[in-house]
Amino acid sequence: MSDNLLTLEGVHTHIGAYHILHGVDLAVPRGQLTMLLGRNGAGKTTTLRTIMGLWKASAGKITLGGRDITALPTPQIASLGVAYVPENMGIFADLTVRENMLLAARGAKTTAQIDDARLQWIFSLFPAVEKFWNHPAGKLSGGQKQMLAVSRAIVEPRELLVIDEPSKGLAPAIINNMIDAFGQLKASGVTILLVEQNFNFAKRLGDTVAVMDNGRIVHAGAMKDLAEDEELQHSLLGLAL
């Protein structure tokens, strides 16, 4: 059995008349944190949305744990243990923090049925989630919303976390908090695919890295190698990062 949890082979995606992904090949090793980097418009978000089935691949194959998920509807992909945090965080602003968490806990009908030990672990990672438990999520700050979005993704054990630019617009202190949290998640054995533009954030967390440009993967390898090679960084990422 391959030790890659997720693989994309020659994935093409069209959005209306636009051809966005031009044959993406990507492997996400099990239990590791893979960073997907690239400038704006390179196709990172489209790649994540295609993995989630929110946009359908027009060609190519996506497998999760060896199973072909290319044509599966989004709810079924999520039910296979994939949690998605979109770039806009996808917070339900009119619901409370508690209600947002309850929705993500598919196995629980009431908050009391959410695994308490896991909830306490989430509270230790993100104290703001506990502090504002009964408050409308729409009233949280940007950083608190991001914490809620990640908390929601991990409220139940998942095979794979797919997260789009978690550091975007956050203050440095909150970014450090996020790095700690993702470090703990990684240590717990969760596989993570994370889109990022902040290279300092990326190099502190990533085990492996893939760089996109013009809808293709133009580099893939160990994050350590990219972090140590400034010339390669410059050639792949330019000034965007």
Place this chain on the structure above:
Amino acid sequence: MNKLDLDWKPLALVPLLALLVLPFIGSSSTWVTLTVAGLAMGMIIFIIASGLTLVFGLMDVLNFGHGVFIALGAFVATSVLGAMADYTASGSLWTNLLAVLPAMVVAMLVAAAVGLAFERFIVRPVYGNHLKQILITMGGMIIGEELIKVIWGPLQIPLPLPEGLRGSYYLGDAAVEKYRLLAVIVGLLVFAVLLWTLTRTKIGLLIRAGVQDREMVESLGYRISILFVGVFVVGSALAGLGGVMWGLYQQNVIPQMGAQVNVLIFIVLIIGGLGSTTGALIGALLVGLMANYTGFLVPKAALFSNIVLMMAILLWRPQGVYALSR
């Protein structure tokens, strides 16, 4: 940040409107009569509109065919109540209710079943395309009206109130019609059940979340298409119930009655804010009160008074009184 930051201003609109017109009406007993009549009319409109606000808010479907379920409910009621004439002729309120309740249940079941087919064959192919939705649902309503004519005939059918629901109770000099009290009770019950479902159950949570961000609900692993069907069927059933109430309120039914009420429903939804049940209740009560007050004070203005009300509300809150985040 306050966790109980209830937006109370829209809630104050109903008593505010009632108090504002009191000096113009003069007689307090007339005011009480008009106010109860307006609240009853508003409750019936709420029952009809509550389903559509969820269909509109959650599914983003402009269902201009909603009226056909209202007419269907009313016509089913004529058949059920006609078959239970012994019960409706009794002077006992409880015996009357033994006929009215089955009429409501059967009307809801028939409207729900037709709603299921309507969603599958008419609405589902046009998800995401508003223009096609308007055209095809209006077409669906025309077909529905013609089918009603085939089954029940094209003429107006009387739907008299059961004996025990006729007449009024008197509070001093103010007359409060018995049926309007029943309408208020049924409306409050529907509101309570909807509110409980939406705020206390996971299904309700999913509906509220789906109104805000359908894609994210799917990303959490829920099949929103099933939720869509459920909400559409419940919305149709509520329209059927509203049809029974409206038919008894008018005491006659015609195949076009749904189309006639459609305008009022959309005014209510726009005032309330798409997808908001509480907003729909406030909108319906305002529309009911406004229709009764202007009907008494300035009868010639009654026709357009609700349009003026809607414009005033939209100038204050362009997304309706309880706009949802999207």
